[in-house]
Amino acid sequence: MILILYNLALVLGLILSAPWWLWQMATTHKYREGLLDRLGFVSGRFRTRSDTRPVVWIHAVSVGEVLAVSRLVAELDAALAGHQILISTTTRTGQALARQRFGAGRVFYCPLDLFWAVGAWLNALRPELLILAETEFWPNLLAGCFRRGIPVAVVNARISDRSWPRYRRLRGLWGGFLSRLALVLAQTRVDAGRLLELGCRAERVSVAGNLKFDVRAGDEADATRVLRGMSMGVPILVAGSTLEGEETAVLDAHRSLVASGQPLITVLAPRHPERFDYVAARLDASGIPWVRRSAWNSKQAGSAGSLRAGHIVLLDTIGELASIYSLAAVAFVGGSLVQAGGHNPLEPAQFGVPILMGPNYANFRAIADDLLIARAMRIVRREEFAGVIAELLVEQDSGGAAARAMGERARAVFEQQAGATGRCVEAIASLLGAGVADAAAAVQAERGA
Numbered sequence: 001m002i003l004i005l006y007n008l009a010l011v012l013g014l015i016l017s018a019p020w021w022l023w024q025m026a027t028t029h030k031y032r033e034g035l036l037d038r039l040g041f042v043s044g045r046f047r048t049r050s051d052t053r054p055v056v057w058i059h060a061v062s063v064g065e066v067l068a069v070s071r072l073v074a075e076l077d078a079a080l081a082g083h084q085i086l087i088s089t090t091t092r093t094g095q096a097l098a099r100q101r102f103g104a105g106r107v108f109y110c111p112l113d114l115f116w117a118v119g120a121w122l123n124a125l126r127p128e129l130l131i132l133a134e135t136e137f138w139p140n141l142l143a144g145c146f147r148r149g150i151p152v153a154v155v156n157a158r159i160s161d162r163s164w165p166r167y168r169r170l171r172g173l174w175g176g177f178l179s180r181l182a183l184v185l186a187q188t189r190v191d192a193g194r195l196l197e198l199g200c201r202a203e204r205v206s207v208a209g210n211l212k213f214d215v216r217a218g219d220e221a222d223a224t225r226v227l228r229g230m231s232m233g234v235p236i237l238v239a240g241s242t243l244e245g246e247e248t249a250v251l252d253a254h255r256s257l258v259a260s261g262q263p264l265i266t267v268l269a270p271r272h273p274e275r276f277d278y279v280a281a282r283l284d285a286s287g288i289p290w291v292r293r294s295a296w297n298s299k300q301a302g303s304a305g306s307l308r309a310g311h312i313v314l315l316d317t318i319g320e321l322a323s324i325y326s327l328a329a330v331a332f333v334g335g336s337l338v339q340a341g342g343h344n345p346l347e348p349a350q351f352g353v354p355i356l357m358g359p360n361y362a363n364f365r366a367i368a369d370d371l372l373i374a375r376a377m378r379i380v381r382r383e384e385f386a387g388v389i390a391e392l393l394v395e396q397d398s399g400g401a402a403a404r405a406m407g408e409r410a411r412a413v414f415e416q417q418a419g420a421t422g423r424c425v426e427a428i429a430s431l432l433g434a435g436v437a438d439a440a441a442a443v444q445a446e447r448g449a
Contacts, residue, residue: 002173006139007115028274033092034109040117042124046086046108053084056428057127059110060087062094063318064344065133068156068211070101075425080432086125090136093273097319113138122148129432134158142177151182151431155424156211158187159194161362162341167198175199183431185424188366208427209420210367212346221323223315226296227267228327230307234265235329235393238353240321241271241343242334246358247279249337251286251312253386258310262393265307267324269315271334271343276316283314293317326351330392330403333357337382345371349410354392354403356380370417376410 014021025032037043058073060066066089076085087102088110089095098107111117118140130145130152145152159167167174178184178199185208186192192207227236239250247268254266270279283290290312307313315321325331331348333355335341341363345355355377361368371377380388395403426441 002176003139003143006173010114034095037109038112038117040111040114040120042120043108045105046121047124049084051084053082054128055125056080056083056085056129056131056432057125058085058087058131058133059136060089060094060098060133061110061136062089062091063097065089065136065156066094066097066101067215067322067344069133071214071216071421072155072211072424073102075421076428079425079429083128083432086127093318100319111141113140115140115144118144122150129153129428131155131428135163137174137177139173139177142180146180152180153183153185153428153431154181155185155208155428156187156420157184157195158191159198160341161365164194167194171198183427185420185427187420190366206427208423209417211420211424212344212367213414213417214419214421215322215346216350217322217326217347219323220326221320223293223296223317223320224323224327227307227313227324231265231327234263234309235396236327237264237266237330237332237389237393238269238321238325238328238348239266239332240269240325240334240347242268243271243338243340244275245338246334247282249382249385250332251282251288253389254312255286255288256386257390257393260390262390263309264393265309265311265313267313267315267328269321269324269334273316273318276314280314280316283312288312290314293320322347325353328353329396330389331355332385332389335363336360337385342368345377345410346414349376349414352404352407352411354378354406355410356385356388358382370413371410374409374413376406376413378406 021031056076058069060069073085073087086106087098088108089098090110095107095109111121122144127150130150132152132154134156135158142152175198178195179201181200181204184195184200184205186195186205187210189207192205195205196202242250250266250268254264257264268279270276289310291307293313293315294317315324325348328348331353333343333345333348335343336358339360342357342361344364345357346367348355349371355371357368357377357379359379359381368377378388392403
């Protein structure tokens with residue numbers, strides 16, 4: 001009955017909102033790309049696959065989830081050689097990064113949670129297992145798997161502080177679905193407890209840790225190579241994953257620091273690509289000299305002529321921020337000066353960089369708390385933003401050890417928390433059967449040797 005009511009509400013909502021969706025598709029690429037995938041029109045390469053191995057389907061919503069599962073995909077490729085790993089995403093940015101990381105031939109847009117669209121993909125792929133990253137629960141997708149006897153696993157499962165009250169109000173809806181999940185690997189004990197309260201079965205829930213602690217920046221990005229050559233040793237502030245309202249704070253801090261005589265280059269990386277042009281217009285209006293990353297090419301790496309102290313770089317590309325953090329003298333992780341719950345501070349932590357976040361980090365509370373306990377990160381408010389950056393930069397310029405030690409403590413936290421990927425691979429292989437588990441264990445042992 002719940003599923004029938006859900007589908008009626010979903011179809012009614014689509015009908016009422018159809019004019020808005022049609023307008024968005026006519027005027028932007030945001031919803032046009034992947035529309036056929038989303039509506040259940042399975043493209044030929046998936047409908048008539050030459051690879052006859054059984055499928056494991058991993059769904060990762062956007063950039064954060066794609067990054068989180070990137071090492072897991074690589075480990076599953078090695079450990080489950082008898083299976084084909086396919087990956088779906090929801091957002092354009094997630095799709096672009098997934099194609100870059102995993103190859104376009106096995107990446108597709110996840111269908112909308114319409115029973116016919118979900119059914120078309122499940123019938124075409126016939127997955128042996130569906131793996132959901134974090135808490136991407138959709139009733140028709142789950143019900144479609146359960147009807148077909150397809151087990152569903154959840155990795156990196158979490159219920160954020162912000163989402164928890166909403167989930168609790170709707171636990172009557174979720175209980176029947178979550179009780180049928182075959183495997184739930186939670187990030188923390190708090191997440192596991194919340195999932196149990198929502199209806200997951202205790203024997204199927206365990207704490208595996210956070211996959212993001214296992215993600216290492218891959219090959220050095222072109223932007224990193226170019227910026228290293230162009231910056232000529234000038235200290236770099238990297239402001240990553242910024243949202244509306246935060247760019248102003250970054251620009252004000254940059255202007256203040258440069259005016260005080262602090263040599264500085266700032267890399268500004270907005271979270272959402274659709275805001276790149278808007279932020280570019282703000283930079284034009286600021287009067288601060290700036291350049292677009294997308295205007296560079298690799299031949300510029302040896303030239304310092306187009307970038308000097310006092311300049312800002314707008315990082316208007318996807319997938320390069322993690323590598324760029326390796327150049328930072330100080331890293332600010334955005335989504336935290338505004339009420340957005342923050343973004344992932346682990347990307348700079350792996351490079352031993354001093355990290356700053358605003359006071360709003362509920363989406364990454366467990367990670368942030370670990371860093372704060374280790375004195376590996378500082379929480380700053382908007383009014384002290386420039387002052388704290390100046391303090392860390394001056395301390396480094398004078399050869400002091402405090403900022404360097406702060407960064408090394410961040411790196412230590414990152415390294416100490418590793419291991420979630422191996423635990424996930426082991427649990428997933430066991431779910432697929434004893435023979436698969438034995439083969440996966442042998443591969444894991446060989447790779448660990």
